[in-house]
Amino acid sequence: MSPHLSYNPRNAMMRTAGSLLLTILLQSATAPDPVAAMAGRLDLAMYKATIKGLTQFGDRRQGTDRNRAAVDWIEAQLKSYGCANTERIQYQYTSQQIRPAAPRADGRGAAPASAVRPTPPTMEGGGRPRGVRAATGVNVDPELQADLKLREVNAQPDTPGLREEVFCTKVGTTHPEEMYIVGAHMDGHGYGEAANDDGSGTALVMELARVFSSPDVQTDRSIRFILWNNEETGLNGSSAYVAQRQSLQGKENPPGSGNYPEPKWLGMIQHDMMLFDHGAPRADGTVSKEQRPEADVNVEFQVSSKLAEQSQALAWVFEKANEKYATDYPASVGSHMTNTDSGPFQDIVPAISLREAERGTQIGMGWDPQWHQPTDVFAMYDDKDFRLGLNAAQTTLAAIAQLTGATLKQ
Numbered sequence: 001m002s003p004h005l006s007y008n009p010r011n012a013m014m015r016t017a018g019s020l021l022l023t024i025l026l027q028s029a030t031a032p033d034p035v036a037a038m039a040g041r042l043d044l045a046m047y048k049a050t051i052k053g054l055t056q057f058g059d060r061r062q063g064t065d066r067n068r069a070a071v072d073w074i075e076a077q078l079k080s081y082g083c084a085n086t087e088r089i090q091y092q093y094t095s096q097q098i099r100p101a102a103p104r105a106d107g108r109g110a111a112p113a114s115a116v117r118p119t120p121p122t123m124e125g126g127g128r129p130r131g132v133r134a135a136t137g138v139n140v141d142p143e144l145q146a147d148l149k150l151r152e153v154n155a156q157p158d159t160p161g162l163r164e165e166v167f168c169t170k171v172g173t174t175h176p177e178e179m180y181i182v183g184a185h186m187d188g189h190g191y192g193e194a195a196n197d198d199g200s201g202t203a204l205v206m207e208l209a210r211v212f213s214s215p216d217v218q219t220d221r222s223i224r225f226i227l228w229n230n231e232e233t234g235l236n237g238s239s240a241y242v243a244q245r246q247s248l249q250g251k252e253n254p255p256g257s258g259n260y261p262e263p264k265w266l267g268m269i270q271h272d273m274m275l276f277d278h279g280a281p282r283a284d285g286t287v288s289k290e291q292r293p294e295a296d297v298n299v300e301f302q303v304s305s306k307l308a309e310q311s312q313a314l315a316w317v318f319e320k321a322n323e324k325y326a327t328d329y330p331a332s333v334g335s336h337m338t339n340t341d342s343g344p345f346q347d348i349v350p351a352i353s354l355r356e357a358e359r360g361t362q363i364g365m366g367w368d369p370q371w372h373q374p375t376d377v378f379a380m381y382d383d384k385d386f387r388l389g390l391n392a393a394q395t396t397l398a399a400i401a402q403l404t405g406a407t408l409k410q
């Protein structure tokens, strides 16, 4: 042993700091990105199975037994994922849908007379329309469902009265008093299976609830997964939520308990029709049978809302998350969010929606021929369609994981 090598505390400290730094560098080089790991837990087969599960309740029209059975089923699924503390919002809905007195002699019900329609100067939400405008509308004639078994499932008309919608919450570890709301509407109409509108968005939210509820996932902030009812009748379920709970935000109840029944809203993210992006209608009003290769996830905010700037910033977080974590399809940001459950939130909190196409200028122009029609059934879609919905799920999962500080326990 060299007599010159005596203990020097400063050198020892440097060596320790050096090896610590090396350890950190090695870990960050080898440790998997928790967001990528979580996004990897989303799976096409599981996403499809959840949509399929929802279609057993037909079009899930609000105010019917099939709608109530779907709410029960969704709640049971959420519990089985570990999102155990489910709750329900209750409200009254007193209107009733008018159905045709009898099937029309020509059997065409509410089908529009022409496949191509004149175009207004602006669409709902304020966007400028381009190209051919194909027929859109809501089918209100049960007899137009060719599948007799499905017609039977959808037979009961809606009646006015009490409505319920279910949610569950992932409670944040360091900031349980703040949350992001991740939503989709579980009701549909049109006498199909509401597979795309909005089984696809509902299944997306349920799959995210599954991943985030895994025991090894921890988030700093809370996340509420909610499946709105009565979207199709005018956003009644989401409006009831805002009316009942806006003033409860951020309040600890009981005081000192650490429980926040309504964490402060940090953002509202809605998912509505996630599967079908086959492009614009052609001159004859028809739409391609194939998902277009350039299909994208449309992230929209409303430029005329009070919080347009903050909502736009939120939209770009989603676009960036898509670039990094979505496997197949890109995201596009648009400024004309409309006719969706994030609307009642847009002047209160940053609010965006994710969709297969822009709601105003694309869906409104007839890009989705199944929209509110008896043809919105599971069998109508192939894996390229379902994969667009999965990519939207990857996008929201990654964005929310980043926004809430999600980590995976070793």
Ligand SMILES: [Zn+2]
Pocket: 185, 197, 198, 231, 272, 273
């Ligand atoms: Zn919808």
